Amino acid sequence: MKYIYGNWKMNFLDQDVNKFIKDFKKEKKPANVEFGLAVPFLHLQKMVKKLQKKCFIGAQNVCYAESGAYTGETSAKMLADKKTCFSLVGHSERRTKFLETNEQINQKIKLLLNNGIMPLLCVGETKEERAEKKTKRVLKTQLTKALKDVPNGKKFIIAYEPVWAIGTGITPEKSEIVENISYIKKVLSENNYLGICVLYGGSVNPENAKSLLGDDIIDGALVGGASLDAKKFVNIAVNLMRE
Numbered sequence: 001m002k003y004i005y006g007n008w009k010m011n012f013l014d015q016d017v018n019k020f021i022k023d024f025k026k027e028k029k030p031a032n033v034e035f036g037l038a039v040p041f042l043h044l045q046k047m048v049k050k051l052q053k054k055c056f057i058g059a060q061n062v063c064y065a066e067s068g069a070y071t072g073e074t075s076a077k078m079l080a081d082k083k084t085c086f087s088l089v090g091h092s093e094r095r096t097k098f099l100e101t102n103e104q105i106n107q108k109i110k111l112l113l114n115n116g117i118m119p120l121l122c123v124g125e126t127k128e129e130r131a132e133k134k135t136k137r138v139l140k141t142q143l144t145k146a147l148k149d150v151p152n153g154k155k156f157i158i159a160y161e162p163v164w165a166i167g168t169g170i171t172p173e174k175s176e177i178v179e180n181i182s183y184i185k186k187v188l189s190e191n192n193y194l195g196i197c198v199l200y201g202g203s204v205n206p207e208n209a210k211s212l213l214g215d216d217i218i219d220g221a222l223v224g225g226a227s228l229d230a231k232k233f234v235n236i237a238v239n240l241m242r243e
C-alpha cells in the first residue's frame with residue numbers, strides 16, 4: 001500500500017472545490033493507494049460529505065489547547081465533530097510563519113489522538129541545517145519532542161519534508177530521501193513506535209513521482225502544489241504504481 005496525501009494550503013474558493021471534487025471522481029485511481037487531502041477549515045465539511053468515500057479528509061492545523069479563550073482557533077474536538085480523519089501537525093510553514101514550537105506540536109498530537117484523529121507529523125531540516133550536516137540531529141529532536149509521552153500503538157503518519165524542497169521545484173536525490181526516511185524509521189522503532197508510515201514531501205509531481213518515491217522504504221508522498229489539480233494529484237499515484 002502507498003499513501004498519497006495532499007495539502008491544499010490556503011487555496012481554493014467554493015467553485016474551485018466543486019471543480020476538484022468533480023475531476024477527482026472522474027479520474028481512474030490505481031489499486032493499493034490510499035488518498036488523503038488536508039484542506040482549509042472552511043472546506044472541511046463539504047469535502048467530508050462529498051469525497052469521504054474516496055479520500056481521507058483532514059485539517060491542516062489544530063489548536064494546542066482543548067477549548068476556551070483561544071480566539072480564531074479550532075479544537076481537536078471540533079474537528080472530530082465534523083468527522084475529520086486526520087490533521088497535519090508541524091508543517092514547516094506553521095513552524096516558521098506561525099512560530100509553532102515542538103512543545104505545541106506535542107500538545108496538538110496528544111489532543112488529536114485523544115479525539116480519535118490521526119496526526120500527520122511533518123519533520124525536516126532547513127537548507128542551512130543540511131549544509132551544516134545537522135539533518136539527522138534535527139530529525140531526532142523534532143521526532144522525540146513531538147512524540148513525548150505519546151503512547152506506543154497509536155496510529156500516526158510522518159512526512160519527511162526537507163524545508164528547502166517545499167514549493168521550490170528542487171528535490172533531493174532519492175538516495176538522500178531513503179537515507180533520511182530510514183533514519184526516521186530507526187528512531188521510531190528505537191522508541192517502540194512500530195509500523196509507522198513515513199512519506200516524502202517537497203516538490204513532488206507526476207513526472208518525478210516514480211524516480212523520487214519508487215523505493216519500498218518510502219511509503220508515499222505529501223504533495224502541496226500538485227494536489228490542487230485532481231488529475232496531477234491522481235497521476236502521481238498512477239505513475240508511482242506503474243511497473
Ligand code: PEP
Pocket residue numbers: 007161165166167168169201202203204222223224225226
Ligand atoms: C507541502 O506543502 O507539504 C509540500 C510538500 O509542498 P510542495 O509539494 O508544493 O513542495
